[in-house]
Amino acid sequence: MSIDPNSIDSSSIDFNLREQLSALADGELGPDQTRFLLRRLDAEPELAACWQRYHLARACLRREPALLPDPSFAAAVSARLVDQQRPAASRSWLRSAAGGAIAAGVAAAALFAIATPPQDAGSGPQLSSVAPVRTNDLELRQPVQRVSDRVWAPLPVSAPIDPQLEGYFLRHSGAAASAPRGGFVPYVYVVATPASVPAQIPLGDSAASPPSR
Amino acid sequence: MSASRGVLFVLLAIAGPAFAQPAQDPAALLERMVQALQGLEYEGTFVYVHEGRVDAVHVTRTLGPNGPMERLVSLSGDRREVLREPGGLRCLTRGGTVVASAGAQASTLPDRLANMAQWREHYRMSIAGTDRVAGYEATVVDAAPLDSLRYGYRLWLDRATGMLLASMVREASGAPVEQLAFTQLRLQQAPDGATSAAPAAASSVQPTTPSRWRAAAMPAGFTLVSRVQAEDDAEHLLYSDGLASVSIYVEPSGRGLLGASRRGAVNAFGRAAEGAHVVVIGDLPATTVVQIAESVSRGD
Amino acid sequence: MGENEVDHALVKRVQGGERGAFDLLVRKYQHKVIGIISRYVHDWAESQDVAQEAFVRAYRAIGNFRGESAFYTWLYKIATNTAKNWLVSQGRRPPTDDVQVDDAEHLQAAGRLRDSSTPEREMVRQEIEAAVTAAVEALPEELKLAITLREVDGLSYEEIAESMSCPIGTVRSRIFRAREAIDLRIRPLLSDTEAE
Numbered sequence: 001m002s003i004d005p006n007s008i009d010s011s012s013i014d015f016n017l018r019e020q021l022s023a024l025a026d027g028e029l030g031p032d033q034t035r036f037l038l039r040r041l042d043a044e045p046e047l048a049a050c051w052q053r054y055h056l057a058r059a060c061l062r063r064e065p066a067l068l069p070d071p072s073f074a075a076a077v078s079a080r081l082v083d084q085q086r087p088a089a090s091r092s093w094l095r096s097a098a099g100g101a102i103a104a105g106v107a108a109a110a111l112f113a114i115a116t117p118p119q120d121a122g123s124g125p126q127l128s129s130v131a132p133v134r135t136n137d138l139e140l141r142q143p144v145q146r147v148s149d150r151v152w153a154p155l156p157v158s159a160p161i162d163p164q165l166e167g168y169f170l171r172h173s174g175a176a177a178s179a180p181r182g183g184f185v186p187y188v189y190v191v192a193t194p195a196s197v198p199a200q201i202p203l204g205d206s207a208a209s210p211p212s213r
Numbered sequence: 214m215s216a217s218r219g220v221l222f223v224l225l226a227i228a229g230p231a232f233a234q235p236a237q238d239p240a241a242l243l244e245r246m247v248q249a250l251q252g253l254e255y256e257g258t259f260v261y262v263h264e265g266r267v268d269a270v271h272v273t274r275t276l277g278p279n280g281p282m283e284r285l286v287s288l289s290g291d292r293r294e295v296l297r298e299p300g301g302l303r304c305l306t307r308g309g310t311v312v313a314s315a316g317a318q319a320s321t322l323p324d325r326l327a328n329m330a331q332w333r334e335h336y337r338m339s340i341a342g343t344d345r346v347a348g349y350e351a352t353v354v355d356a357a358p359l360d361s362l363r364y365g366y367r368l369w370l371d372r373a374t375g376m377l378l379a380s381m382v383r384e385a386s387g388a389p390v391e392q393l394a395f396t397q398l399r400l401q402q403a404p405d406g407a408t409s410a411a412p413a414a415a416s417s418v419q420p421t422t423p424s425r426w427r428a429a430a431m432p433a434g435f436t437l438v439s440r441v442q443a444e445d446d447a448e449h450l451l452y453s454d455g456l457a458s459v460s461i462y463v464e465p466s467g468r469g470l471l472g473a474s475r476r477g478a479v480n481a482f483g484r485a486a487e488g489a490h491v492v493v494i495g496d497l498p499a500t501t502v503v504q505i506a507e508s509v510s511r512g513d
Numbered sequence: 514m515g516e517n518e519v520d521h522a523l524v525k526r527v528q529g530g531e532r533g534a535f536d537l538l539v540r541k542y543q544h545k546v547i548g549i550i551s552r553y554v555h556d557w558a559e560s561q562d563v564a565q566e567a568f569v570r571a572y573r574a575i576g577n578f579r580g581e582s583a584f585y586t587w588l589y590k591i592a593t594n595t596a597k598n599w600l601v602s603q604g605r606r607p608p609t610d611d612v613q614v615d616d617a618e619h620l621q622a623a624g625r626l627r628d629s630s631t632p633e634r635e636m637v638r639q640e641i642e643a644a645v646t647a648a649v650e651a652l653p654e655e656l657k658l659a660i661t662l663r664e665v666d667g668l669s670y671e672e673i674a675e676s677m678s679c680p681i682g683t684v685r686s687r688i689f690r691a692r693e694a695i696d697l698r699i700r701p702l703l704s705d706t707e708a709e
Contacts, residue, residue, distance in 0.1 A: 013661045024691040026663060027519035035315075036447050037576050038526065040465075041533040046535075050696070052540035053703065057695045059544060060645040061664040066324075067551065068638045069543045071703070077539050077568045147569065163530075166305050166313040168470055168481060169294070172460045172494045174303055174315055175451050182273050182375065183250030184283050187297065188261055188393065189476035190305055193290030195264035304529050314529030 006070055025054050048074065167192065231353070239354045240340035242454075246368065251281075253490040254407075257398030258288070263391040263477040278405035304467075315439040315498030332455040334341060335359050335434040336366075344369055346378040346460070356456055360511065361385035363503045364478060365494060376400055382478040384498060388489055417465035426463050430495075430508035432501060435459060459495030459502075461509060466490050473499055482506040520584035528574050535575075538670040539568050542585060546592045553596035558632075567595040641699050659684055660691035 022030040041047050052074065054081050070076075174188035200203065252495035256273045269288040274281060280298035297303045304314035326368040332338065336356040344351045351369040358365050365387075369379035370453040424440055426448065441449045443493045469490035470483030480502040481494035486509055493506040520541075526534035547564045554560040571591045578587055649657055655677070662668045662676060670688075674681045 018693070019686075019689045022692050023685055024519065026670065026688065027516055027522075028685060031522070032449075033442050034522065038531060038537075039531050041536070048536055048540060051537055052543075053561060053696055053699060054692055055541045056544065056641065057645050057692065057699065059662050061649070061660070064545075067544055067546060067547050068634055068641070069547050069564070073543050073547075073561060073565065074465055074539045076561075077565050078532070079538055080565060080569050081535070118326050139397060140665050152419050161307055161312055163313045165470055165474060165481075166461070167315065168494055169476055169479065170303055170305055170313050171315045171449075171459075171462075172479070172481075174297075174301070175449070175458065175460050179255065182247065184274060184285060185250075185377070185380070185393070186479075187303075188270060189263070189391075189479050191260050191285040191293045191295045192263060192264065192268045192477070193268055193293065194476060195266050212699055213498045294681070302525060303528065311528075311530035314526075 014044075014046070015048055017044065021047060022054065023050055025051065025058075216448065234367070237340050237352065239340055239356070240332060242340075242352060242354050242370055242375065243332075243356075245340075245370070248378050248511070249371070249374050249376040252276075252403060253374060253400055254403055255376070255400045257395050258400075259379075259393055259395040260392070261393050261477070262389075263397050264475075267432050269396075278406050278408065280405055281373060334505045335454055336456060337359075341367065343372075346382060349373070349376075349378055349398070358480075360387050361498075362431070363497055364390065366456060370481040371400075382496070423448060425511050426450070426461070428461060428505050428509045429513045430504040432457075432497075445474060457496040459493065459497060459505065461505070462490075462492040462494070463509070464490045464492070473503065475499060487511050522582055522697060524575060524578055524580070527572070535572055541671070542588060543568075543587070546588065549589060549592045550596050553593075553600055563596055563599045564592070566599075567592040570595055580680045584681050589637040604678075640702050644698040644702060645695055649691070649699045652691055652694060656687050656694070659687035660695075663688050 017037065017040060020029055020033055022038060024034060037047075056068075169190050173190055216274045220307050252324055254275050256271075258269060258271050261268045261270055266326045268290055270282065271286045271288055275282045276282075277299055280301070281297070283295075283297040284311070285295045286324070294306045295303065302314060305312050313503060317493050330331070336358055339357075340357050343354055346369050350372045352372050354366075354368045356366045357445060361384075363385070364384060365383045367381040367383070368377060370376065371378055376398075378459075379392070380391045391510055409510040424442070428450075431452060432454070435452040435457075436454075437450060438458075439451045447464045448462070450463070452459045452461070455480040465484060466489055469485075470481060470492050472483065472484075476479045477492065478496055482499070482500040482502045482505075483492040483493060484506055485489065485491075491509045493502050495502060497505075520538065523534045527538070542563070547560060547566055550567065551565045554563050567588075571588055574591065578584065607613045649660065652660070658677065659673060662673045663670075668676065669680050670684045670695050673684045673688075678682065
């Protein structure tokens with residue numbers, strides 16, 4: 001949807017946002033722009049007030065009887081919601097897989113343990129053949145070759161979850177969904193437990209173990 | 214780089230001596246894989262090995278008249294769930310609470326990647342043999358990167374349908390980065406009237422002018438696949454080299470990812486640049502992602 | 514996209530955890546909800562309280578909203594239920610007749626709800642109505658037509674574009690400029706009452 005460039009004073013970002021707000025009020029703003037605009041709302045309380053005035057004007061134009069609420073009404077509702085849990089989206093979807101699947105899944109897999117191959121740039125994949133270690137439960141036996149003490153990275157039990165970071169991975173996973181490494185694959189790294197608290201990973205030392213807790 | 218990473222668990226090795234299947238074109242097999250991932254319905258459990266963890270995930274994909282619906286549930290570790298609805302809305306929940314959500318993706322890679330010839334310039338593709346995964350007979354396709362800027366891939370594909378059964382992503386040096394393998398899988402054709410196409414994102418802005426932003430250090434072979442721009446100058450640029458994809462988000466400065474983050478084979482890096490906030494996220498090694506991010510600048 | 518779709522889109526975002534989207538819904542419907550509540554609750558301060566409670570209930574229940582009806586219809590039911598519950602809690606009997614949405618608005622138009630407003634508030638409201646009308650009258654023809662087709666006749670941008678033989682982008686711009694002109698006039702009337 002192009003806008004007549006001559007009619008806009010584009011030096012004011014406020015102006016652009018209000019223009020989008022106007023389109024949103026009519027249901028004519030695209031989903032991506034809607035998303036960006038809603039994100040800006042937190043930082044710009046004036047936008048919400050503007051939205052409110054647009055709808056007040058609409059009520060007047062439509063001759064709807066409009067009682068003027070207290071100016072702090074919306075803020076008061078917001079305050080009451082602070083303690084509310086986020087609403088659960090309605091799901092009429094498939095049941096969850098039984099928890100027993102993990103034991104079956106892991107047991108059915110042949111697990112190999114190998115030491116990392118020596119660094120050999122450009123020599124292609126090295127897979128030493130080691131006798132497979134089969135397991136019936138989640139406890140894994142130590143392989144005979146070189147081992148570090150961290151065989152199984154500990155579950156970050158109360159690791160804080162960063163919604164913004166998760167949002168980036170979630171968004172990108174949607175974009176990648178049509179790639180060969182696509183389909184459901186990109187969502188795997190969003191749903192799998194991160195091995196470390198999402199934070200700085202020093203780039204000079206990518207062999208760093210996850211920070212200890 | 215990963216000499217002291219310690220013990221990694223590899224789920225599958227090649228079961229028998231490698232032999233080339235006559236008249237099997239790796240690129241064609243990969244294309245068939247894309248069709249299978251999109252066009253089939255499936256339900257299964259797979260194991261995902263990453264960063265010293267072995268996690269299990271249950272996935273379900275069904276196709277309806279409005280497009281695909283996918284649900285992934287973690288069976289180990291954090292109680293996470295990702296749901297992708299036919300309308301395109303995706304959300305991540307943890308313990309039943311929504312943590313993040315993303316709307317319909319206006320910019321996606323095309324279903325059929327046009328530049329398959331491009332793959333050959335940056336990957337050496339080969340058939341690495343056969344194997345058996347989750348009870349299915351598999352052909353193993355290997356894509357070895359020709360530079361150290363990107364990953365290598367080994368993909369186990371169902372001989373009958375082309376469906377992805379297992380995968381290994383590795384560094385150019387050969388060290389595995391992440392692995393995935395189904396341990397149980399049910400496949401079926403989509404029912405009549407179902408479509409794999411997500412509804413087109415309504416009214417997404419088609420930019421009329423090229424982006425002002427450039428990433429000088431984008432590795433060779435990565436081409437801009439799509440671009441979405443919002444009127445507050447925020448942009449999402451999506452690049453692909455045929456196998457790997459990289460997103461560059463340029464947003465108004467403010468809160469944003471700073472520094473590096475990683476999930477399995479996916480790396481992200483954020484930084485402030487020229488009055489905006491840049492986040493690069495993709496299927497590339499961390500050093501490449503950082504290089505790309507640090508090279509992002511306004512062209513004008 | 515009509516207004517139903519906007520509401521549904523906002524609701525989906527609320528279900529996805531975005532509280533900002535709910536704030537927009539509150540600001541869009543607050544005057545209507547207060548109108549409903551004041552049919553049952555005549556004291557101004559109490560009607561504000563009960564109206565806030567209605568929105569809180571709506572937020573808590575929003576996981577159940579699946580879009581089969583208009584959002585406002587759903588919200589209307591929650592508002593009336595909240596008001597009736599409040600009356601019961603006060604030991605009073607709620608009115609026995611359950612009026613339909615449209616009828617309720619007509620009743621309001623009859624002036625009954627004005628009782629619960631303060632005289633000062635009532636004056637401000639009339640001033641605003643007058644300012645909006647004057648602002649629209651003063652608009653250039655094409656802006657006036659665009660905003661009228663949109664707000665009064667409920668046409669979409671595409672329909673307006675066809676009707677006015679101009680591009681959709683121009684429609685969007687005209688409507689926005691009309692809104693800005695109206696906003697300029699009513700903002701000072703609200704500014705002393707809005708303490709954000």
